[in-house]
Amino acid sequence: MDAEAAKLLAAGICMGLGAIGPALGEGLVGSKAMEAMSRNPQIADKIMSNMLVAMAVTESTGIYSLVIALIIIFAA
Amino acid sequence: MKSESISLSPNIIAHVLNIPINSVMLGTFFVTIIILLVAFAIKSNISLIPSRFQYSLEFIVNFFYSKSKDSVLNKDHAERLTYLVFSLFIFIFFANQFSLIPLVQNIVINDGNLFKTPTAHLSQTLALSISVVLLSNIVALYISPLKHIDNLLNLSSFKIKSVKELPNVFLGLFLGVLNIIGEFSKVISLACRLFGNVFAGEVMVLIIVSLSVYTSFIVPIPFILISTFSGLIQAMVFSFLALSFISNNLNAVVEN
Numbered sequence: 616m617d618a619e620a621a622k623l624l625a626a627g628i629c630m631g632l633g634a635i636g637p638a639l640g641e642g643l644v645g646s647k648a649m650e651a652m653s654r655n656p657q658i659a660d661k662i663m664s665n666m667l668v669a670m671a672v673t674e675s676t677g678i679y680s681l682v683i684a685l686i687i688i689f690a691a
Numbered sequence: 692m693k694s695e696s697i698s699l700s701p702n703i704i705a706h707v708l709n710i711p712i713n714s715v716m717l718g719t720f721f722v723t724i725i726i727l728l729v730a731f732a733i734k735s736n737i738s739l740i741p742s743r744f745q746y747s748l749e750f751i752v753n754f755f756y757s758k759s760k761d762s763v764l765n766k767d768h769a770e771r772l773t774y775l776v777f778s779l780f781i782f783i784f785f786a787n788q789f790s791l792i793p794l795v796q797n798i799v800i801n802d803g804n805l806f807k808t809p810t811a812h813l814s815q816t817l818a819l820s821i822s823v824v825l826l827s828n829i830v831a832l833y834i835s836p837l838k839h840i841d842n843l844l845n846l847s848s849f850k851i852k853s854v855k856e857l858p859n860v861f862l863g864l865f866l867g868v869l870n871i872i873g874e875f876s877k878v879i880s881l882a883c884r885l886f887g888n889v890f891a892g893e894v895m896v897l898i899i900v901s902l903s904v905y906t907s908f909i910v911p912i913p914f915i916l917i918s919t920f921s922g923l924i925q926a927m928v929f930s931f932l933a934l935s936f937i938s939n940n941l942n943a944v945v946e947n
Binding site for chain 1: 932
């Protein structure tokens, strides 16, 4: 296996493994927010905006792995 | 494949006094000029009895104002913070939607684009996040320097009455070091989140367009929609996180 192939493989594995955690976490955030919204529809707007922020924070580990994959492909 | 058009580094266009002018800087200027034009256009049509458009804009500003009033104890500080947070939101929102402007992206100079989406470059987002985190510390230092340093380094744990409480000192010291590292990780996480989302959206659309001839027209539309939506969300998230960083430091030093 030459270096270029190893690089591409590393980037793929990094992104694939790094996407598992954020996916589970975001699903959890979404499901809990849905539960809260259906229980208390009056504050659904407030929960919605908070949920989006929480989702973006949860997403950040996935974004880190994306950045690392980009660094592996383009910079290293 | 157009894989060579996916690049992290911007295209350098000219040198002015040995300072390289690149496509990201030009893109930032472009976005700033657009924001200024929009602001002047709105300001000239402003009226006491709001039209439908003006009302919707006022609703957005009020949304941010209520958010900062909720998170900052002092009302005067909340009003000042709203300006910063809302301008961050406006700039990042317009910068994220830069690729939606037709024809501007197709101007080619020196074998590269003349304009590049500003937030799809790590330097731009790093600059924004460094200024936010620095500001959050400077504001707290300005109001009460001793209290902020105390909060940051956990100095209050050094006041002990007996030898038995010595482990608390080490714990406090460790937490203080962690706080310092946390400030740096705030900068990196804030910058990488915005950069990663915007850049990933661009790369996704580019890959789908360059897959084959059949996927270059209708197929990328849902992906462009997704990246537009995530651009709005990321602008919101960046400004809310900036608000929460600054308000956390402010509330810790302001007397209740």
